Amino acid sequence: MKLHPIWNNYPQLQSELTETLKLMEDSIQLKNKSVRKALLEMIGAGGKLLRPAYQLLFSQFGPKQDRNKAIALAAAIEMLHTATLIHDDIVDDASLRRNLPTISAAFDNNTAVYAGDYLFVACFKLMSGYTGTLRSLQKNASSMENILTGELGQMADHYNLAITVKEYLTNISGKTAELFALSCSVGAFESGSSQLFAKNVSDIGHQIGMAFQIIDDILDYTQNGEGLGKPVLKDVQQGVYTLPLIYALHADRQQLVPLLEKKEQMTQIDKQKVYQLVNELGGVAKAQQLANTYTQNALKKIENLPNDSQNTKVTLYQLTETLLTRTN
Amino acid sequence: MKLHPIWNNYPQLQSELTETLKLMEDSIQLKNKSVRKALLEMIGAGGKLLRPAYQLLFSQFGPKQDRNKAIALAAAIEMLHTATLIHDDIVDDASLRRNLPTISAAFDNNTAVYAGDYLFVACFKLMSGYTGTLRSLQKNASSMENILTGELGQMADHYNLAITVKEYLTNISGKTAELFALSCSVGAFESGSSQLFAKNVSDIGHQIGMAFQIIDDILDYTQNGEGLGKPVLKDVQQGVYTLPLIYALHADRQQLVPLLEKKEQMTQIDKQKVYQLVNELGGVAKAQQLANTYTQNALKKIENLPNDSQNTKVTLYQLTETLLTRTN
Incomplete structure (x- = not known):
């Protein structure tokens, strides 16, 4: 361990x-x-x-x-x-x-x-x-319900070449941001913080989760798979279209669509072309911009937290900054 | 509906x-x-x-x-x-x-x-x-844990030609009887009955669940699959060996083992032979005997329940008797 x-x-x-x-x-x-x-x-x-x-x-x-x-x-x-x-x-x-x-x-x-x-x-x-109360347990169950609704939503969007940025954001909000939001708010609420404070903290978690997932999706297009312990662009072959690809599709459908339409039959060369096109068409850069917005929102909100004896605020700031600027 | x-x-x-x-x-x-x-x-x-x-x-x-x-x-x-x-x-x-x-x-x-x-x-x-208390919710979670442990136990026993009656009973205790026991005891406990009463009721549920599962497993060997809405002896082909078959194996391994060893390759004729042998070797009759024991235990305990204004005790007795003497 x-x-x-x-x-x-x-x-x-x-x-x-x-x-x-x-x-x-x-x-x-x-x-x-x-x-x-x-x-x-x-x-x-x-x-x-x-x-x-x-x-x-x-x-x-x-x-x-x-x-x-x-x-x-x-x-x-x-x-x-x-x-x-x-x-x-x-x-x-x-x-x-x-x-x-x-x-x-x-x-x-x-x-x-x-x-x-x-x-x-x-x-x-x-x-x-x-946990302190049945009420908070019920809240946890509601969050989990949202996570699974997000997963089922993402599955319904497989191979959807018309998927919008908004639909993508809804899916990752359920799939990833919800559990970050829950983790943060459970910490606050169960240690006796006010509902209002827990709500604010939940929002910080949401922003972190959104940035985290977008960055994770960007990494598929900026490094080869070795470092992540998973094969390159397998998701794309399986019909999972993430933000960099969605932005690239907005810039130029003509080159990308015929490659994506091969679905499971995409070859290694097809995938390398997609990888290259998503970078060249600015998909990665635009996705990075949106990730930055979420990151900055989270950091600003962390800055506004009260000071505490343990310097937790500083730790939170450093950790979040490190996490959301990772390149591998 | x-x-x-x-x-x-x-x-x-x-x-x-x-x-x-x-x-x-x-x-x-x-x-x-x-x-x-x-x-x-x-x-x-x-x-x-x-x-x-x-x-x-x-x-x-x-x-x-x-x-x-x-x-x-x-x-x-x-x-x-x-x-x-x-x-x-x-x-x-x-x-x-x-x-x-x-x-x-x-x-x-x-x-x-x-x-x-x-x-x-x-x-x-x-x-x-x-639910009334976190305590009872925790109890429910423990029961579910046992159910899943039972499922994983049964999977580990797939194609195990040496499976014992005891191992089978442990598996169905987790897989089926646990949820019957939980259902009964939750009813009692959450309506304010004493812990002692709920414990007794949990035991009634356990006996009912054991009888119910054995009878379900017997039905695979006493009727063709049409009535149950599932194909005959598919379970056996997939390595799930239930009580009637286990008893039949005790009576005569020589005829059964070569058929079972074909695993996924068992033909329709092989499965019909197994079906026939399990009946002829007394596997069904012996399993029915054990089911009867559980049924009688449950009915005796129901008889000993207190009387109530709604005649619930009579309903429980009738229902349990009907359920555990079903032949289809």
């Missing part, structure tokens, strides 16, 4: 995230040893743990400080995230995740279905053991 | 189960219209609604009568059950359920993954809105 190097400069977070990982491991009580092992390996493979980190950071602002509770909720959130990753990997037919075989590839889709379900439930169990 | 004829003689249950179905429909707020339609069709296709029925019946025993709450919890339980069915149909590669195409067959496995996830979450949302 090793933590991602992004946390090297933040000793308190490093220690709390290590405890978060430990609690996740302890919560996975599957009798099926090989599935258990696969889940533990996936968890221990050095994912960034961004959502639990934001939850832990925003939990520093409330008057009710209970670090055990904060760590339990952080673990629950990362388990939820992991469950969606496992089910996403079935849907995307993905073979690698964090440079390890996915559960669906290492075992089969059937195991992945139940393993994901198991994590969903384990997440709820942990949450219902630590 | 039509209710199963099993409820024709129980007007109060009939009306509450109709409300349960209505609430389930209202809870499915998916924007993806075709998936929503498929879920609604599945829900409206006349499943027996046994688990909500038991929940509703046992909720009559407590001092705190709140029928809206009882109906909401009944809907949550059936949504949970439906979620597991959808994911089971992916795993079993099933094409029909209740004489309708399964979600995985009508759409694809990907849609079925998210549609099941969506129902899981919608169930939790409904529960957290109506």
